[in-house]
Amino acid sequence: MGVKRAYRTIAQARKLARAERRSGSSFDLSLRQRFRGYRRGFLSKSRVIYDFEAHDHEAYLTDYQRFLGTKRINGHWNALIDNKLAFHRVLGEFPTHRPIVYGLLADGRFHAFDPDGAFRNERAADEALEDETDGRGTVLNDGGVEPEQSSPSTRPTAAPIDWVDERLSNGDRLVLKWFSGGGGNNVSFLERRDDTYYYDGSPTSEAELDETLASLENYLVCEFVEQADYANELFPGTTNTIRVLTMFDERDREAFVPIAIHRLGTRASVPVDNFSNGGLSAEIDRERGRLSAAAAYPTEGSVEWHETHPDTGTRIEGTDVPGWASVRDRLLEIAETLSHVPYVGWDLVVTGEGEFSIIEANSYPGVASLQVHRPLLAEERTRRFYRYHGVI
Incomplete structure (x- = not known):
């Protein structure tokens, strides 16, 4: 080995x-094995x-290549995806x-987004319309709803608990997630059942929830997407x-x-499904859409495979x-529309036959939950993509 290569x-x-030290992950490997x-x-x-x-080792995209190489593929467009x-x-x-x-x-x-951006829920929009019209669509005043008459749903800002109290009816759920980051971290779920609030599945008082919501900084309040029956x-x-991955x-x-x-x-991963948090990863046959056996993260030192779900x-x-x-073909259409961002890990929820919602995307996604099934570089087209972008 030459001096430069050794360095x-x-x-x-x-x-x-x-x-590895920063991540805190621990596996029972000797120092020699680690090095x-x-x-x-x-x-x-x-x-x-x-x-x-x-x-062979060379068939796998390495962690080093993922950290330093894939992050550069989209360049400054990373910010468009990760925010x-x-x-x-x-x-x-x-x-x-x-x-x-x-x-x-x-x-x-709570900072409500402009209704022109189609972010406001239908109920709030209906209430605002009723307030501003005479019931026949005629505008009563073009200045909008007066502050003292408006509800928390229609104000630009409100105390979070006030907005939630009005917005969340029994049976409703919301997703709260930090504006950046992935891996299932910094995501919480808020639900109201029988006039009781549940935060990440645990009952909480209105006072406790008020304090929690007020402490969240730069968290998006999102619609909860109902998954299809099979899921x-x-x-x-x-x-x-x-x-x-596209x-x-x-x-x-x-x-x-x-x-x-x-x-x-x-049960171990609740409230999220992430592989590293205790969830399972099953490969999808790209042609038929059929699932393989699912892998479990090796917390005990080796990967376990499940043909059936261990809990259900x-x-x-x-x-x-x-x-x-x-689903696949529509997602490819979207990826081609955004071809200036050539490398994306899409996270989506199938909501019905051929129907789906994209809940977020990642500009340099992790590959452990993918390559547990097979090495990415074993296919020439994938290898060519990474080579073209200077990753390998």
Whole structure:
């Protein structure tokens, strides 16, 4: 090994070791095993998750390549994807595929978004219309609703608990998520049942909820998307999302899907379905939309595979995503419309036969939950994409 190569290897190992310390992930590997992984570009978790006995190391996109390489693919357009509010506005061209974003929690207030942006819920819009017209659509005053007459739903800002108290009827749910970041972190769920508030599944008093909401900074308040029956049968305790990776092929001038997975929540992962939080990952056959057996994150040192869900007993392997071909093809149309952002990890919820909502996207998505099934670089088209963008 030359001096320059040895220096690069040591620098790479140091960066990966620091990243691992920051993440706090712990696997029962010797220092020698860890360094061997760092030298090849892999964190300790990848040495456990990936099947290096069946596949060569070079067939896998490494953690080092993912950290330093894929982040550069979209360039400054990363901000357009990773800022959830900006991305929501981008999806304005595809309104049937985006959930409603009602407003933002910041500075101890709820900031309602302009109704022209189609963010306001229908009930609030109806109430505002009734206030401003004589019931026949005639405007009574063109100055809008007077502040003292307006409700929390129609004011530009309000105390969060006031807005929630009016907005949330029994049986209603909302999603609260930080404007940036992924991995299921900084996401909470608010529900009202039998006139009691539930925050991430736990009952909370109105005073406690008031304090919690006022403390959330830069959190979007979003519509809760109801998943299709098949996903609810697999596991009803979480919204079970699909992660689809798309790449825009510069040579063929079209988007393609190198891999797609279905994430499934478990009792251990509630309230989210993320793989690293205890959820399951099943690969989706890209042509048929059929699920494989699902992998569980190796908290005990090795990957466990489940043909049926460990909590519900529902069959996973062989389950079909309803209308998968329509979902895939429509998502590819959207990816091609946004071809200036060539690398996207889409998170979507199937809501019916061939119908879906995009809940967010990622500009340099993690690959562990993908490559637990097979190495990404084993397919030449995918390898060519990463090579074109200087990742490998």
